[in-house]
Amino acid sequence: MSLSLNQWTTRRWSVAEAVDGCVRHGLEAVGLWREKVAEQGLARSAALVREAGLRVSSLCRGGFLTAGGLPGEEGRLAFGRALDDNRRAVDEAAELGAACLVMVVGGLPGVRPGEPLPSRLSGDVAGAPERVAGFSKDVAGASEVAGFSKDVAGARERVAEALSVLAPYAGERGVRLALEPLHPVYCPDRAVLSTLGQALDLCLPYPEEQVGVVVDTFHVWWDPRLSEDVARAAGRIASYQVCDYLHPLPADVLLGRGMMGDGVIDFAPITRAVLAAGYTGDIEVEIFNADVWAADPDEVLATMKARYAELVV
Structure with missing residues (x-):
């Protein structure tokens, strides 16, 4: 060493x-x-x-x-962008x-790293959780609220999915x-x-x-x-x-x-x-x-x- x-x-x-x-x-x-x-x-x-x-x-x-x-299209696109960036990183490491x-x-x-959580009371979320596109209507008990997910087990599953690629x-x-x-x-x-x-x-x-x-x-x-x-x-x-x-x-x-x-x-x-x-x-x-x-x-x-x-x- x-x-x-x-x-x-x-x-x-x-x-x-x-x-x-x-x-x-x-x-x-x-x-x-x-x-x-x-x-x-x-x-x-x-x-x-x-x-x-x-x-x-x-x-x-x-x-x-x-x-x-x-959830939805936002997650699919984000996952694709992450895979693309990591393929570039692999190519850089090889070079x-x-x-x-x-x-x-x-x-x-x-x-987002180092930033406050998106507010669950911002915009249309207050009083009208059903308007949050792609997220659970039951905001009070949902794992996805106001633009972020609390599903830590699901996040780990996404890591495993990405590794398979x-x-x-x-x-x-x-x-x-x-x-x-x-x-x-x-x-x-x-x-x-x-x-x-x-x-x-x-x-x-x-x-x-x-x-x-x-x-x-x-x-x-x-x-x-x-x-x-x-x-x-x-x-x-x-x-x-x-x-x-x-x-x-x-x-x-x-x-x-x-x-x-x-x-x-x-x-x-x-x-x-x-x-x-x-x-x-x-x-x-x-x-x-x-x-x-x-x-x-x-x-x-x-x-x-x-x-x-x-x-x-």
């Missing part, structure tokens, strides 16, 4: 700057983000990584597959030679999909998969080289079944990502990731379990944190290397 910089940790850096930073700091791999790759250009990004002699440890991200859980395409599967249908497509292109369970606090808007066990169960119908899982310490450290599920994931771990879980979380919980050692996670036993499960890939540091993003990226990498050596391995 070796240390990899996930590009979002030094968010201000372009692909070219992240590649150059990895070379300066002696890293062998970089995890890229689709937005940054699009800004740099796909072909140019692939060339920069190749010329630097780096590996692409992951491409973030595919997923957001659950909008198909909306970059990424070890995996990270899949953040999506939250409840109609709930995307896994073979990825396999034909030599790309491994990596399902990432997220901490339960993100279940409404980002990922209806909250445990490693849930993600692993969705993988099992497919070959290991087509679909695997991400073990991200921030998201899974709390799980009482983590050791058992990491062992059960032998051969399926496509990515191991590390950062710390801050306490208390900030107002924007998306930015609650910290540098290793600044939070509550004990990394050593998780790393031992991942190693025992046969993982030999890169270990990515992926941090969403306003203070880290504001710091000098070279100082961030220096701290990251020191904390990785001291706490992770």
